[in-house]
Amino acid sequence: MNLTRLTSMSNADLSKRIALSLVVSFLLLTTTVGITMVLMASSENHQVAEKTRALVRTAIEGYEASLSQFSVDYFNWTAVLEATERRDVEWLYENVGVAADLTDYDQDAIVISTPEGEALYGWTTGGGSVPRTDIFPAAVLSDLFKRLDAIDPNSKGVAIAYAEIDQSVWMFGATRMAPNEGPIGMLDTAMNRGVIAYRMDDDAIAPIAEMVLVEGLSLTTTPPRDVEMYPLFGSDGDPVAWMTWDRPAPGSDSLLRVLPAIIAVLGLVAAINYVAGRTVAGGARRIEKALVAARAADVAKGEFLTNMSHELRTPISGIAGVAEVLSLEDLTPDQQEMVQIIAASAHAQMALVEGLMNISRLEADREELAHAPFDPEREVRTVVGLLRPTAAEKEITLSYSAENVPMLMGDAGAFRQIVTNLIGNAVKFTDTGGVDVSLGFTITGDAAAVIVTIADTGPGIPKDQRSRIFERFAQIDGSSTRAKGGSGLGLAISQGLAALMGGTIRVVERPGPGSTFELRMTCDRAEMPMAA
Structure with missing residues (x-):
């Protein structure tokens, strides 16, 4: 609809057409924004729910792996094996219970039994070495041992299963008794069994809730409905209990946070439409002025909506x-x-x-670093190992050499972040040749100067650009950096963290192509515990 046609219409017809057009456009905008926000919130809720379920599964599998390893370690004990073979219950009472009290693992019960489920010895938390052979029903142990029998006796395998006993859920780890040394196969495969049990009470569930950051985490033996859940299986393969938690809804929370802004935008659109409609009814000249104003307002509205949509896309991260x-x-x-x-x-x-947050914390002097023993060689070796697949993908080499660096005092996470940024940059900007990483040190009294050198065969850094590469958002070649990816914050953050740890990063002069970065920091040597 052009200005000529607008001026040839009566004010009534013009007002009706303008009003109808504005109402329709407003309804379309409102509907589009509403549907988009609801879909985004629903998608985010679903994705976070899947992630949370995976985290809960990982946490529980970690508990099971810990119990499995502890079971193997605990019953790899020649003296206990011999005592059970000769049915020396008195010896078991005097030694196994004492050992259980001294372990760091939070086991709640230990049972030593024959393969048929006849308990020879039992220990419970706080019960001392009281001769109990009735801690768990024989049927539970028998079912558990059937699961264990399916595992190769020479593999030091552990049967993990859950059971409900007296309204409590228990996690069991059963393994065959074994000597301290030598293959398990040297004994009869029908050897006695050791069982370690862990009560899944509130104290056991609380660390899982803290680890995965979920609310309402609890354990139930009744099949749950309308909640998030993870089943715990018994020896027969059927669920005996379920870990449940409140269904997370971050998308809905995000929608509620941005809803006032959306309402403000729609209110602004409605106000503009109302003013435009009122203005058109006044005459052709006022219509023309109103259309000019409306076009200007529309541009401003578009920019505002563009910025707002950018903010709305942020939660998708x-x-x-x-x-x-x-x-x-x-x-x-x-x-x-x-x-x-x-x-x-x-x-x-x-x-x-995260880069912006790190820069903000560094500039505000709010970055607090730990002061604890850490192994620089292990940290550098870990980073090199993580980046080797990337280097292999680019068909470049990534080599690493290190001296026997002592344990130091400092922040392992900050040191690892610095090394990751430096080696990651070298791999990212090297297309042919390779990257060489070396770790060395010098000793001065109780302190050690750690030196990490990263040399690559990439495009190199012009001499006049070397001082500014440690500035925020500084990039030598904008187009190249955009092609490789990056924000220009990594080196600035690394230099700030290095300064907090008493060090610095510099570009080393070298002949030929490529670049060499050197991280040098002085840390106190960690005091090693005296050997017993």
């Missing part, structure tokens, strides 16, 4: 973890590619936000 979990599923190549694109985009956005 929470899908990064879910994308990683999805990538482990059995997806088609196209689906895998889409998940990788989602994860890469989310991680890039999160890296920028």
